[in-house]
Structures are given as structure tokens and as C-alpha cells.
Amino acid sequence: MIFRIKGLRIFFKICRQEYMKMKNAGNMQIVVILCILFCKQLVGQPASEAISIVKKSYDKYLNTEIKNNTVIESNMRIVSIDRYGNKHESKLFHQAGKDFINSVTNEFEYHADMNTIVSIYHKSKTIVISDSDTSAANSIKSKYINFNAQLFNNIENGTIAQSNKKDIYKITLKLKKDAIKEFMAKELTFEIGKDDFALYSMHTEFSDDYNLKSTSYFIEKFNFINNKNFQKPLEYIYTNGKIKDKFINYKISDFRKL
Numbered sequence: 036m037i038f039r040i041k042g043l044r045i046f047f048k049i050c051r052q053e054y055m056k057m058k059n060a061g062n063m064q065i066v067v068i069l070c071i072l073f074c075k076q077l078v079g080q081p082a083s084e085a086i087s088i089v090k091k092s093y094d095k096y097l098n099t100e101i102k103n104n105t106v107i108e109s110n111m112r113i114v115s116i117d118r119y120g121n122k123h124e125s126k127l128f129h130q131a132g133k134d135f136i137n138s139v140t141n142e143f144e145y146h147a148d149m150n151t152i153v154s155i156y157h158k159s160k161t162i163v164i165s166d167s168d169t170s171a172a173n174s175i176k177s178k179y180i181n182f183n184a185q186l187f188n189n190i191e192n193g194t195i196a197q198s199n200k201k202d203i204y205k206i207t208l209k210l211k212k213d214a215i216k217e218f219m220a221k222e223l224t225f226e227i228g229k230d231d232f233a234l235y236s237m238h239t240e241f242s243d244d245y246n247l248k249s250t251s252y253f254i255e256k257f258n259f260i261n262n263k264n265f266q267k268p269l270e271y272i273y274t275n276g277k278i279k280d281k282f283i284n285y286k287i288s289d290f291r292k293l
Contacts, residue, residue: 044109057167057271061179065197079291082190082191082192082193082208083193084191084193084195085193085194085195085206085207085208086187086193086208088195088206088225088227088232089187089202089206089208089225089227090120090187091211091227091232092227092228092232092233092234093157093183095231095233095234096234097231104129104261105133105259105260105261106131106132106259106260106261106265107129107130107131107132107134107257107259108130108256108257108258108259108260109124109127109128109129109254109256109258109276110127110128110129110254110255110256111126111128111129111249111252111253111254111255111256112124112125112127112252112253112255113126113127113128113140113180113251114250114251114253115124115247115249115250115251116247116248116249117246117247117248118246118247118248120248125140125141125142126140126141127139127140128140130265131170132265133151134148134263135147135148135149135265135268137265141157142157142158143155143157144156144157144271145158145273146266146268146271147167147200147268148167148267148268149167149169150166150167151164151165151166151167151267151268151291152165152166152167153268153269153271153272154266155271155272155282155285160284160285160286161285161286161288162272162282162285162286162288163287163288163290164268164269164287164288164289164290164291165291166290166291166292174240180204186210189210189211189214189217189218190208190209190210190211191209191210191211191212192208192209193206193207193208193209194206194207198226198235200226200235202228202229202230203226203227203228203229203235204225204226204227204228205224205225205226205259206224206225206226206227206253207222207223207224207225208223208224208225209221209222210222210223214292215242216244218241218242219241219242219244219245220239220240220241220242220245221240221241221242221243222239222240223237223238223239223240224237224238224239224240225237225238227276233254233257234254235254236251236253237251238250238251238252239251239283248277248283
């Protein structure tokens with residue numbers, strides 16, 4: 036069974052306070068009952084129960100059908116800490132329609148529809164243009180599903196706790212020792228809605244030989260909006276066939292089969 040250190044400190048502090056209040060009143064039995072109940076809340080839940088909640092959240096998004104006139108928009112804050120304790124923070128804006136995807140960070144942009152993919156690397160000032168491959172996308176989705184299935188089969192234990200936020204689970208999954216190297220992670224923590232299984236955050240503690248110590252993803256916005264006239268991938272870099280001014284110094288590699 037797993038106990039949370041911070042939770043235990045609070046637990047013993049409460050027990051001590053209640054003991055001092057009740058000692059002279061002869062209510063030690065009440066204190067014992069309080070301690071037992073509090074302990075039950077801190078004890079780790081079976082891994083299968085914790086995994087089940089995470090799976091429901093994953094399925095919620097993986098199986099969401101995007102209709103013709105609907106677009107998913109989300110904003111995410113990403114915080115990474117390296118082995119030296121340095122923190123790197125970035126923002127991710129993501130749009131997904133039935134026939135297109137746009138993902139933008141401060142270092143990278145990815146714009147794709149059924150015909151074309153435009154990848155923009157701001158740090159190296161490079162733009163890569165390629166043909167879309169729907170079969171590859173389906174293959175990636177299949178690999179993603181298989182990866183998660185393998186991951187869930189290699190969880191040693193899991194805990195279910197109350198998040199600091201109301202009506203949100205805090206799920207922690209610890210990987211088996213022999214699986215840490217394969218998945219490059221020791222522990223995964225999720226904040227998931229109790230009623231709708233919405234994912235609010237995900238935190239990964241990486242294996243000791245990985246260059247990062249941890250990465251946290253905080254979902255700040257997740258909305259379904261009505262479709263509007265979104266730009267085609269090439270329109271992000273060209274205007275009337277001419278490269279936009281902000282990309283004049285970028286190297287462009289075009290791998291499309293013309």
C-alpha cells in the first residue's frame with residue numbers, strides 16, 4: 036500500500052490536534068476512528084481502478100467524432116524540468132477539424148489538411164512542405180492505442196486521491212521496475228474530472244537516464260466550436276504565391292510529389 040508523504044504529515048497533525056482537544060474529555064475512541072477513516076483515504080487504490088479512470092478519459096478524446104461543422108480548440112501549458120533543475124515553459128495552441136489540424140508553439144508550427152503538411156521550425160528557421168498521408172495518420176493512431184495498452188499492462192500500482200480542485204480525481208500510476216527503461220518513465224499523474232472524465236493535466240516523471248526530470252501538461256481550454264474559414268496549410272507561409280515577409284530568411288524544403 037502506498038501513502039502520500041504530504042498527506043501523512045497533514046494526517047498526523049490533525050490527529051495530534053484532535054487528541055489534545057479530546058484527551059481530557061475521554062473521547063480517545065473518536066480520535067482512533069478519525070485516524071482509521073483518514074488512513075483509508077490515503078491508502079492506494081487498486082491499480083485496475085485507477086487505470087480504468089484514465090482509460091475512460093483517453094477514450095473520451097480518442098473516440099470523439101469530429102463532424103463537418105465542428106472544430107476542437109485547445110490551449111495547453113507545458114512545463115518541463117531538466118536534470119539541472121532548469122524550467123522550460125511553453126504554450127501549445129491546437130485546432131482539429133474533420134479534415135485539418137493546426138498545432139502552434141513558440142518554437143514550432145504544424146499545419147495539415149488532407150493534401151498538404153507544412154511544418155515550421157522557428158529556431159532553425161526551416162520550413163518543410165510535404166504531402167499528407169492519411170494511411171500514415173491511421174497507422175500513428177493505431178500505434179498510439181497499442182502503446183497505451185502496453186503501458187497500462189506495465190503499471191505496478193495506482194492511487195486515486197482528491198485533487199486540490201473540486202470534483203477532480205488525482206490519479207497516480209507507477210510503472211513496474213522492468214518497464215521503466217522501455218517507457219522512459221517512472222510515474223504518471225493525471226487530473227481527471229469525476230463526472231465527465233475530462234483531462235485537466237498530466238504529469239510525467241521520467242526515468243533517471245532521460246535528459247528531462249519531468250514534464251507537466253496543463254489543459255487551459257478545451258472547446259468545441261463551429262467551423263469557420265480556416266486557412267489552408269500553404270496560406271500560413273504564402274500570400275498570393277509569395278513567401279510572407281516573416282519567413283523570408285527561412286529555408287524551405289518542398290518534398291511534395293508534384
